[in-house]
Amino acid sequence: MNIPPGLLSFQTTRSLSDSSDEDRIVTELADLKRRPDDPVAADLAADILLRAASPKLRNAAALALADLDARGKVADIVSVLRRPGIGRSAGTLLFALGELEGTLPILVAARLIAEGSFEARAETLTLLEDCRIDASEGEAAAEEARRLLADLASSDDAETAEAAALALDYITSSRPGL
Amino acid sequence: MAEDEPRPLRGSRMFARDPWFGLRGEERFDEFRRWWHREKAGGRDLMTREEAYDTYWEWRRTHPPKPGREA
Numbered sequence: 001m002n003i004p005p006g007l008l009s010f011q012t013t014r015s016l017s018d019s020s021d022e023d024r025i026v027t028e029l030a031d032l033k034r035r036p037d038d039p040v041a042a043d044l045a046a047d048i049l050l051r052a053a054s055p056k057l058r059n060a061a062a063l064a065l066a067d068l069d070a071r072g073k074v075a076d077i078v079s080v081l082r083r084p085g086i087g088r089s090a091g092t093l094l095f096a097l098g099e100l101e102g103t104l105p106i107l108v109a110a111r112l113i114a115e116g117s118f119e120a121r122a123e124t125l126t127l128l129e130d131c132r133i134d135a136s137e138g139e140a141a142a143e144e145a146r147r148l149l150a151d152l153a154s155s156d157d158a159e160t161a162e163a164a165a166l167a168l169d170y171i172t173s174s175r176p177g178l
Numbered sequence: 179m180a181e182d183e184p185r186p187l188r189g190s191r192m193f194a195r196d197p198w199f200g201l202r203g204e205e206r207f208d209e210f211r212r213w214w215h216r217e218k219a220g221g222r223d224l225m226t227r228e229e230a231y232d233t234y235w236e237w238r239r240t241h242p243p244k245p246g247r248e249a
Contacts, residue, residue, distance in 0.1 A: 054221065055221035055222065056221025057221070058221070059215075059221045060221075063215065063216060088223060088225075089221065089222060089223050090223070091215070091223040091224065092215045092218075092221070092223075095211075095215045096215075116223075117223035117224060117225045118223070118224050118225055118226050118227055118229070118230055119223040119224040119225070119230065120223060121197075122197050122198045122199070122201075122224075122230075123197075124197075125197030125198075126197045126198075128197075129197055159199075159226075159227060162199070166197070
């Protein structure tokens, strides 16, 4: 595969010279969907997703993975969603995860409800509603998530309380044992 | 109120089981959601319910249904 010049430059330098650079890379990431049979395309998008500091680039990379139906890269999206502070710019990452039919670890979901933007909460709740919960990290993680959500459900902030209560409802109805 | 003027926010518990807190019940929501994720500038999230509603209504005003599609 001939790597598009903006992506190649970012891969090499890990930096952007200005916003036009960023726009160019976003366009090139969107164009990757024209190469669905090229395994390098998904590797390239995942590399940008994991290394970019810019939410705009991360979003574009996650959407490129969704367009490429790169289900093998779901773990990379989840890995980014585990980062502290990501909840303020996680909406499109969660949307892409849903497009790829991925699952969200239950404790990551609880933290996104706790700290996320309106959009991140909405996309998290959409995944929970669709039973896209991963509870494989053990009972301790599930219990911590449940406790966090229960605390939030009595928060003074109405939107937080409502989102947490809804998340608990979805989790309880889809996984009665949790 | 004209059809496409922004409506007041709905009651906060009116759609208690809607992950988008009522917005998902609006017309063409799925189309709006796809547009928002794929075409929004700047890579930033909708931070509040009010911003989400405002953005939805602005999108609806500027993106009328395509001819032949149901509104």
